[in-house]
Amino acid sequence: MLQIRFHGRGGQGVVTAAELLSIAAFAQGHHAQAFPSFGSERTGAPVVAFCRIDDREIRVREPILAPDVLIVQDPTLLHQVDVFQGLGADGYVLINSKRGFDELGVGEIAQRFRRERLLTVPATEIALKHLGRPLPNAVLLGGFAALTGIVTLDAVAHAIRDKFTGKVADGNVAAATEAYQAVSHALVEVTDAQAD
Amino acid sequence: MDQQVKFYQTGTFTVGNRLLSPELRTVQASTARSNSLNSGHRACQGCGEALGARYAIDAAMRATSKRLIAANATGCLEVFSTPYPESSWQLPWIHSLFGNAAAVGTGIAAALHVRALKSGRTASDVRVIAQGGDGGTTDIGFGCLSGMFERNDDVLYICYDNEAYMNTGVQRSSATPPAARTATTMAVGAAPGAEFGKGKNVPRIAMAHEIPYVATATVADLHDLEAKVERAMTIRGARYLHILVPCPLGWGSASHDTIRLARLARETGIFPVFEAERGEVTRVSKIRRRVPVDEYLRPQKRFAHLFGANGHADMLQRIQDEADRNIRRFHLLDEGSAA
Amino acid sequence: MLKQTEGSHAVAEAVALCRPDVICAYPISPQTHIVEGLGELVKSGALAPCEFINVESEFAAMSVAIGASAAGARAYTATASQGLLFMAEAVYNASGLGLPIVMTVANRAIGAPINIWNDHSDAMSQRDSGWLQLYAETNQEAVDLHIQAFKLAEELSMPVMVCMDGFILTHAVERVDVPEPTDVDAFLPPYSPRQVLDPADPVSIGAMVGPEAFMEVRYLAHAKQLSALEHIPRIAAEFEARFGRTSGGLVRGYRCDDAETIVVALGSVIGTLKETVDALRADGVKVGVLGIQSYRPFPLAAVRAALQGAQRVVVLEKSFCVGLGGVVSTDVRVALSGLQLHGYTVVAGLGGRAITRASLERMLKDAVADRLAPLTFLDLDWRIVERQLAREAQTRRSGPIAENLLRDVGTVAAKVA
Numbered sequence: 001m002l003q004i005r006f007h008g009r010g011g012q013g014v015v016t017a018a019e020l021l022s023i024a025a026f027a028q029g030h031h032a033q034a035f036p037s038f039g040s041e042r043t044g045a046p047v048v049a050f051c052r053i054d055d056r057e058i059r060v061r062e063p064i065l066a067p068d069v070l071i072v073q074d075p076t077l078l079h080q081v082d083v084f085q086g087l088g089a090d091g092y093v094l095i096n097s098k099r100g101f102d103e104l105g106v107g108e109i110a111q112r113f114r115r116e117r118l119l120t121v122p123a124t125e126i127a128l129k130h131l132g133r134p135l136p137n138a139v140l141l142g143g144f145a146a147l148t149g150i151v152t153l154d155a156v157a158h159a160i161r162d163k164f165t166g167k168v169a170d171g172n173v174a175a176a177t178e179a180y181q182a183v184s185h186a187l188v189e190v191t192d193a194q195a196d
Numbered sequence: 197m198d199q200q201v202k203f204y205q206t207g208t209f210t211v212g213n214r215l216l217s218p219e220l221r222t223v224q225a226s227t228a229r230s231n232s233l234n235s236g237h238r239a240c241q242g243c244g245e246a247l248g249a250r251y252a253i254d255a256a257m258r259a260t261s262k263r264l265i266a267a268n269a270t271g272c273l274e275v276f277s278t279p280y281p282e283s284s285w286q287l288p289w290i291h292s293l294f295g296n297a298a299a300v301g302t303g304i305a306a307a308l309h310v311r312a313l314k315s316g317r318t319a320s321d322v323r324v325i326a327q328g329g330d331g332g333t334t335d336i337g338f339g340c341l342s343g344m345f346e347r348n349d350d351v352l353y354i355c356y357d358n359e360a361y362m363n364t365g366v367q368r369s370s371a372t373p374p375a376a377r378t379a380t381t382m383a384v385g386a387a388p389g390a391e392f393g394k395g396k397n398v399p400r401i402a403m404a405h406e407i408p409y410v411a412t413a414t415v416a417d418l419h420d421l422e423a424k425v426e427r428a429m430t431i432r433g434a435r436y437l438h439i440l441v442p443c444p445l446g447w448g449s450a451s452h453d454t455i456r457l458a459r460l461a462r463e464t465g466i467f468p469v470f471e472a473e474r475g476e477v478t479r480v481s482k483i484r485r486r487v488p489v490d491e492y493l494r495p496q497k498r499f500a501h502l503f504g505a506n507g508h509a510d511m512l513q514r515i516q517d518e519a520d521r522n523i524r525r526f527h528l529l530d531e532g533s534a535a
Numbered sequence: 536m537l538k539q540t541e542g543s544h545a546v547a548e549a550v551a552l553c554r555p556d557v558i559c560a561y562p563i564s565p566q567t568h569i570v571e572g573l574g575e576l577v578k579s580g581a582l583a584p585c586e587f588i589n590v591e592s593e594f595a596a597m598s599v600a601i602g603a604s605a606a607g608a609r610a611y612t613a614t615a616s617q618g619l620l621f622m623a624e625a626v627y628n629a630s631g632l633g634l635p636i637v638m639t640v641a642n643r644a645i646g647a648p649i650n651i652w653n654d655h656s657d658a659m660s661q662r663d664s665g666w667l668q669l670y671a672e673t674n675q676e677a678v679d680l681h682i683q684a685f686k687l688a689e690e691l692s693m694p695v696m697v698c699m700d701g702f703i704l705t706h707a708v709e710r711v712d713v714p715e716p717t718d719v720d721a722f723l724p725p726y727s728p729r730q731v732l733d734p735a736d737p738v739s740i741g742a743m744v745g746p747e748a749f750m751e752v753r754y755l756a757h758a759k760q761l762s763a764l765e766h767i768p769r770i771a772a773e774f775e776a777r778f779g780r781t782s783g784g785l786v787r788g789y790r791c792d793d794a795e796t797i798v799v800a801l802g803s804v805i806g807t808l809k810e811t812v813d814a815l816r817a818d819g820v821k822v823g824v825l826g827i828q829s830y831r832p833f834p835l836a837a838v839r840a841a842l843q844g845a846q847r848v849v850v851l852e853k854s855f856c857v858g859l860g861g862v863v864s865t866d867v868r869v870a871l872s873g874l875q876l877h878g879y880t881v882v883a884g885l886g887g888r889a890i891t892r893a894s895l896e897r898m899l900k901d902a903v904a905d906r907l908a909p910l911t912f913l914d915l916d917w918r919i920v921e922r923q924l925a926r927e928a929q930t931r932r933s934g935p936i937a938e939n940l941l942r943d944v945g946t947v948a949a950k951v952a
Binding site: 262263264265267268274275278279280281283285286287288289290291292293295296299300301302303304305306307308309310311313314322339340342343346347349 | 556557559583584585586588589590591592594595598599600601602603604605606607608610624625628632732733734736737738739740741742743744745747748
């Protein structure tokens with residue numbers, strides 16, 4: 001079973017992100033469970049959402065305490081909430097930012113994990129470009145697909161079109177695709193750098 | 197067809213059906229009436245509510261060709277009409293709770309509508325009445341009543357107003373008039389009886405909801421009451437009928453005075469009788485022969501403390517002022533009527 | 536059809552498949568998505584003919600359902616927590632009159648203090664009302680139970696509440712098989728009332744009943760619940776035959792056959808317990824789970840049969856009887872009366888506190904070692920409790936309890952889980 005934890009702020013579509021991922025996983029024939037940690041609904045407040053993916057029925061209902069993947073939609077949370085809590089040593093981290101881990105001030109924490117599995121992607125900027133709105137949730141899923149390979153970009157696109165329609169769907173798919181390519185590219189660079 | 201009839205019987209203003217052509221006679225005048233609230237119920241001698249309910253439901257049964265269902269709030273009417281193991285009611289009738297008659301009526305109307313649609317009709321021919329006393333209407337049932345009004349549900353709500361919680365022993369409701377003695381507004385102290393400045397006028401609140409039809413009536417004017425029920429039944433949507441029904445026990449009046457007191461309530465201006473549609477008054481029953489409020493109050497022991505050696509002339513004056521205000525507000529007097 | 540969908544939405548679809556005539560509901564977290572889903576289905580014409588009524592309170596919601604059901608309509612509503620309490624008078628009225636209303640209770644804690652998260656205190660408060668109570672373990676079971684509920688309610692002429700954990704199930708997006716309309720129609724025939732308000736055949740419903748007959752009328756409600764002990768498994772079997780999966784029934788055991796310790800629970804926590812049990816079994820601990828699907832009627836015989844072979848029974852419940860202990864555990868004790876085994880009550884998850892595998896595992900290990908107290912509050916922070924008690928002992932004007940505790944707990948938003 002894979003456990004993905006999403007961090008963000010109210011209004012950034014964190015809950016939808018988890019849901020979209022579960023739909024993408026479902027589209028690929030997996031079992032998936034997505035749910036939010038239920039704070040009072042308030043724009044701007046820290047929000048956590050969860051997604052589990054497995055090839056058999058998912059029975060457990062507890063919050064994800066030991067995630068395999070972290071997706072951080074809002075980097076301002078990094079010094080406010082212990083987003084890395086419980087992340088396994090082989091865990092993946094994807095942060096929405098145009099800056100790197102060191103620049104974000106989490107370089108030290110990052111050393112506890114596998115360098116090639118930690119990436120940032122400028123999802124908000126990509127979203128603004130394709131959607132005209134700073135909604136990074138679906139964009140980050142494109143990056144997630146490239147980073148982990150757990151779901152394909154096609155499955156992510158399918159999930160986006162399942163939830164949204166028209167230009168919103170098109171924009172999100174385009175943005176997710178760009179994030180996918182950006183992350184794929186970055187991964188190649190990291191692998192090359194490690195090989196050196 | 198309108199027929200101008202003048203009544204010359206002395207002593208009372210008794211309605212004489214035999215002076216009218218058959219089609220203008222009241223439902224009660226006919227032996228073919230439904231008698232929907234059948235005899236054998238346990239109401240007190242002279243109960244205004246039993247009278248009002250029989251008048252109203254019989255009129256509604258004729259208007260709907262007996263295609264009628266009633267939802268009844270807890271209260272005197274419900275209790276005396278269904279003494280275990282009997283029921284007086286000659287139509288489908290349900291009693292649920294004290295505060296939900298209007299909501300139960302809403303549910304029945306919705307069910308009838310859907311079942312009609314399911315059998316290929318556009319609407320049901322069966323109509324719904326929700327009814328209760330003032331307690332169940334103005335207080336505990338107020339929320340459900342307002343909800344039914346604002347949704348414009350197809351229900352006629354009838355309030356039988358005897359101005360207190362009678363069935364439980366005459367306690368004050370928000371329909372209890374100022375100065376009246378009840379078990380919770382005793383006639384003691386500096387300001388005996390119910391306080392001035394409190395209370396609710398539900399007919400005017402009903403009008404504020406701008407529902408299709410609002411009317412007030414009393415058991416003193418049978419023609420008027422029946423006509424209003426009939427009128428209400430020609431309309432679809434939320435309708436409200438507020439009937440003043442004197443209670444000999446609670447009011448401390450003689451059981452033979454029920455109809456007379458209802459008439460005096462109108463003739464003093466204390467109880468305006470009118471019709472309204474969508475928030476605008478469309479018709480009023482003019483006061484035929486105005487009387488001072490004393491004449492209405494004296495026969496009722498619940499106002500006894502206002503009179504006599506230890507009486508309260510100031511409170512009487514306030515009641516008179518209120519009656520005057522009603523007369524002005526509703527234009528209850530024709531020009532040139534004697535005061 | 537297999538879908539990846541939010542629990543609430545799946546339930547809305549399931550209710551719509553049952554062709555309700557009248558839906559009346561008042562919004563309350565966490566049931567809102569259910570009634571919104573149904574409202575949309577009615578407004579779009581997908582569910583027709585159906586009257587969807589936006590009522591002004593939960594009391595009105597149940598009252599409208601009462602009127603509709605009495606007039607021969609299949610009626611449905613949904614609520615939770617405070618809303619269930621607000622309609623309590625009408626809840627008793629519906630069962631007292633024998634009206635087959637179906638209601639979803641999206642289980643949520645009752646305040647004060649106000650709390651929007653899951654526990655079972657709401658439905659438990661109505662356990663004596665005469666309503667049948669069915670508990671869903673998963674969103675699939677929630678869907679299936681609603682379909683079974685209408686059939687059960689109408690066969691018995693008694694109202695049924697289907698309980699599903701608020702947020703944990705209602706707001707979880709997971710795989711659900713939503714049945715086909717033709718299958719549901721074949722399983723659930725149109726409503727044929729035992730009593731109905733009909734001008735062609737007038738009856739008086741809801742008359743007063745005095746001391747002469749009240750006990751008999753009330754006994755009949757009891758008799759109906761007892762007969763439900765047979766209806767429920769039969770309907771579940773019919774459901775399985777038509778839809779091909781196990782759902783509902785009275786109780787369901789998991790690895791109980793040779794278990795020395797059995798945990799009894801209701802609702803979604805059963806899933807987490809199964810995972811915990813598997814882990815403990817891998818370590819050689821003989822533990823099992825008994826899920827109770829039908830809480831009212833309480834299946835005394837089935838519970839006894841499932842538990843009598845065990846040495847110890849732990850009732851894990853999201854409810855408690857203030858000043859006494861457990862609610863469900865008290866009922867389980869009745870089922871086990873006369874048997875020699877160790878019984879433990881574990882109150883957990885109140886107000887939505889997460890129940891983790893780690894905590895469950897620790898607790899069960901304690902149970903197996905007979906280290907567990909008779910009554911345990913799982914994961915209780917004794918530190919802040921002691922601080923508040925000390926505070927109260929010191930000062931008369933100690934202030935609102937909730938405010939004091941929250942100050943001690945610190946910023947919740949910074950926490951991860």
